[in-house]
Amino acid sequence: MSSRRFAIGYALAQKKQKSFIQESLVSLCRERGIDLVKIDQERPLVDQGPFDCVLHKLYGDDWKGQLVDFLAKNPNAVVIDSPDAIERLHNRISMLQVVSELKIEDQSGTFGIPKQIVIYDKETLFDRQAWEFLKYPVIAKPLVADGTAKSHKMALVFNHDGLNKLKPPIVLQEFVNHGGVIFKVYVVGEYVKCAKRKSLPDVSEEKLKTLEGSLSFSQVSNLATHEKNDDKYYKLMQLDDTEMPPQNFISDIARGLRGLMKLNLFNFDVIRDTRIGNRYLIIDINYFPGYAKMPCYETVLTDFFWDVVQKKGCAVGRSFSAGESGEQVGLDSRLTLSCEKEVRKIVSNTCCSDGEENESVVQV
Numbered sequence: 001m002s003s004r005r006f007a008i009g010y011a012l013a014q015k016k017q018k019s020f021i022q023e024s025l026v027s028l029c030r031e032r033g034i035d036l037v038k039i040d041q042e043r044p045l046v047d048q049g050p051f052d053c054v055l056h057k058l059y060g061d062d063w064k065g066q067l068v069d070f071l072a073k074n075p076n077a078v079v080i081d082s083p084d085a086i087e088r089l090h091n092r093i094s095m096l097q098v099v100s101e102l103k104i105e106d107q108s109g110t111f112g113i114p115k116q117i118v119i120y121d122k123e124t125l126f127d128r129q130a131w132e133f134l135k136y137p138v139i140a141k142p143l144v145a146d147g148t149a150k151s152h153k154m155a156l157v158f159n160h161d162g163l164n165k166l167k168p169p170i171v172l173q174e175f176v177n178h179g180g181v182i183f184k185v186y187v188v189g190e191y192v193k194c195a196k197r198k199s200l201p202d203v204s205e206e207k208l209k210t211l212e213g214s215l216s217f218s219q220v221s222n223l224a225t226h227e228k229n230d231d232k233y234y235k236l237m238q239l240d241d242t243e244m245p246p247q248n249f250i251s252d253i254a255r256g257l258r259g260l261m262k263l264n265l266f267n268f269d270v271i272r273d274t275r276i277g278n279r280y281l282i283i284d285i286n287y288f289p290g291y292a293k294m295p296c297y298e299t300v301l302t303d304f305f306w307d308v309v310q311k312k313g314c315a316v317g318r319s320f321s322a323g324e325s326g327e328q329v330g331l332d333s334r335l336t337l338s339c340e341k342e343v344r345k346i347v348s349n350t351c352c353s354d355g356e357e358n359e360s361v362v363q364v
């Protein structure tokens with residue numbers, strides 16, 4: 001076994017750094033020969049390193065340019081993931097477009113997205129005919145999903161009166177009753193983990209008649225980590241009784257999304273339509289989500305980093321080995337850690353001693 005050490009530079013917002021770069025992760029990586037090194041965002045990336053790999057959740061043209069410069073100087077380095085691929089997730093319409101391209105083998109369920117429309121102005125918002133195919137209640141979501149608190153502010157709209165507070169550009173999406181439970185599917189390269197979380201309660205036809213205007217909410221599934229890891233959380237939220245989606249089905253969707261979006265680090269939110277038992281709707285896809293909420297996230301992420309630096313598991317480096325051929329290659333292919341190997345293996349979660357029955361682990 002080689003004793004070479006590897007360096008992974010990370011560029012993350014303060015909050016993300018705090019939640020993700022925990023000592024437990026840093027030390028596990030260190031034991032495996034991988035040093036996690038903070039990138040100084042005050043200095044040009046090209047002046048830092050050497051890094052075998054850059055891990056990031058920063059946006060904007062300046063950062064994108066820095067990554068390009070960095071790769072030009074370090075042709076053998078890898079960037080997880082491509083800014084262009086990540087950018088698609090910053091708009092709630094383009095984010096879900098990829099679902100229509102998905103083809104999966106497993107037939108144990110059907111999938112799609114809720115009916116929705118993008119509204120750019122008040123005139124269209126109040127023109128009920130423009131979106132008559134949507135039934136109340138509808139959820140109004142900011143079109144932009146750029147990680148700001150504002151981009152998570154939503155409203156559940158029960159009738160025409162509830163439209164007054166809305167500020168386009170927004171996506172109006174039909175609210176689908178789903179038993180108050182959402183499935184969050186975390187993807188880390190080939191690894192997939194599905195977890196249950198609390199969601200908005202169902203709204204019956206009778207209840208809808210009595211509800212006034214709208215209800216504002218934000219990040220309903222996002223309680224503090226310690227609350228979620230607590231057994232009481234599942235009991236309190238009655239999550240215990242909710243059946244998980246079929247594992248193969250979820251792994252097929254995860255694999256398909258990963259391949260189409262060319263992303264390695266993301267999660268997606270899925271709800272099960274209570275009207276049609278095995279119909280699943282994808283409502284949200286997030287880049288580099290809160291992995292620290294996954295039990296054993298340290299092991300999962302360290303294994304992934306190991307595969308990346310060892311150039312295993314994914315076709316790292318091959319598509320952007322400009323050094324070998326001397327050719328100039330496009331930005332996207334050089335920034336993309338593409339995934340060619342498709343291992344479809346369901347594994348049981350052996351790394352956790354707490355035996356969480358509410359979660360499933362799948363590799364795609």
Ligand SMILES: O=P(O)(O)O[C@@H]1[C@@H](OP(=O)(O)O)[C@H](OP(=O)(O)O)[C@H](O)[C@H](OP(=O)(O)O)[C@H]1OP(=O)(O)O
Nearest residue numbers: 015016019146147148219222284286288289290291
């Ligand atoms: O902060 P956390 O750990 O709750 O993670 C957030 C995610 O929560 P989740 O893992 O899905 O439960 C959260 O997911 P949701 O959008 O709430 O489904 C986002 O991914 C959020 O990132 P951003 O604000 O969209 O850039 C994530 O926030 P950042 O950590 O990236 O700021």
Ligand SMILES: Nc1ncnc2c1ncn2[C@@H]1O[C@H](COP(=O)(O)OP(=O)(O)O)[C@@H](O)[C@H]1O
Nearest residue numbers: 114152173174175176199200220221269283284
């Ligand atoms: N179409 C929908 N039907 C029912 N509930 C929904 C729908 N869309 C969103 N939700 C609920 O609202 C929450 C926030 O919506 P989401 O699109 O995931 O935004 P965010 O990016 O802020 O997480 C979801 O976790 C879910 O509880």
Ligand SMILES: [Mg+2]
Nearest residue numbers: 269283284285
């Ligand atoms: Mg969400």
Ligand SMILES: [Mg+2]
Nearest residue numbers: 145284285286
């Ligand atoms: Mg989101």
